[in-house]
Amino acid sequence: MSCEENNLLVSRQGAVATLTLNRLERRNALDAALTRALLQALEQVDQDAGVRLVVLTGAGDRAFCAGGDLAADLAAGQDVRATLALYADLLQRMHTLGTPLLARVAGYCLGGGLGLALACDLVLASEDAVFGTPEVRAGMFPMIIAPLLVAHLGPKRAREMIFCARRIDAGEARELGLVNRVAAAGRLDELVAEVSADILAGSPTALSIGRRALARSAHLGGRQDAEELINELLEVLASEDAREGIQAFLQKRRPQWKGR
Template identity: 40%
Template sequence: MSEFILVERRDNALWLTLNRPDTHNALNRAMAAQLAKAFQAAAGDDAIRAVVLTAAGDRTFCAGADLKGDAGGTFATGRAENPLVQVYRAMRACHKPIVGRINGAALGGGLGLVSACDLALAAAHARFGTPEVKVGVFPMMITTYLIRQLPRRRYWEMAFLGEPLSAEEAERYHLINRAVPAAELDRHVVDVLARLEANSPNALRVGKQALDLMQDMSVDKTLAYAELMIERLAGSEEAREGMAAFAEKRKPRWASVQGGHHE
């Protein structure tokens, strides 16, 4: 099978690279399956502190569904689960920070991948769009995330007109965290990874899950859930170590990194 996803371990981060540059890294069924499997593997590896999602080349991160290679039917699934849903679910279940390294245009399903990342840094030349209406469909799957991230009027305009955002606009609308010169993209990604690694793995894992759940709760349920989770975190081994390290003015020694377990 062709390796549509390159998997590389760099220190404590797992780098996943979309690897179909000849098709602008368009998503086909095999690629989506390999990507979902890679996120599932990352979720089960306690030594991995973060996942970086990027793509081969410097022009396109992902052009969305492969409309040519699969005869335009990549995500016309019938009763089968949409391949992009499998990827989204694997990303959501991966309770490690997912950092998008967006090296070029992210369109359609590619924009969906960006929106499913926890943090996203993009090269200044990147564009972000939903051109589906131009080929007779609509950005249904990716709307799941985008309606939670973009102002309604702005997203409606993107979806109805099919016109992209610049990287600067994507940053302004909080679709990405930061747009940087392409030559500085790797430096910024590595800096984010270093700062993530300095923090409690257990707190990041529990916190990512909590943020995901709390956004759809009522205020009262959110407060009750938050009270429960902060009590659980405050009594954890990593919280005790973090507070001791703060008092002793030293770097914390996280148990879940050294011992390979979670609270």
């Protein structure tokens, strides 16, 4: 198993494949190239009968994934709609994968990064992990991951997290059902190894068939639903508030909203 992109590190130890987001300078934020690399790696995993578990993590301890890197995509001349569709495809592919997915979360897990974690079957976090959806503070909205948030939190708590741009620690994330287990400082890899062994002790056939059955029973929306969400997000991104929010974020100041 290999990956052409240096921004995604792919390793294999026994039956466990580890995918490491490797954009340290951007806190492992997702750009189009990294999203494509993840899709490619998941396709390879799905075709490898020897892989029975995928661990998704971020390089370093500062961030699992700080969200989407639209600024980098725009600078590279990427089409915004295509980038958003690519991310929606990634979440859908994670949803239909026949191999269990485990998120190893240290540091920031925000926006699109939170969507990645929630698309995994289990989320294991270090006690210093921080989860949140800061998009509205930058004039945007976490449109594509909203269904995942509602599925995990329920409508009221999901709205609070999104509308108030709340950031929560690992302990609260566990209480809310976003995280399965929390590791003490320096013990996250130990916890990942322990839970991985528990998963690998089960029947590969039962886990593969059962995961796909669970995916069919959970309505997280298909491509048509994703297209509608993308259209709505593009409408938000075209607003003056979105431009102001992005500029304010880059200039490290409070945005001056115009309401249009």
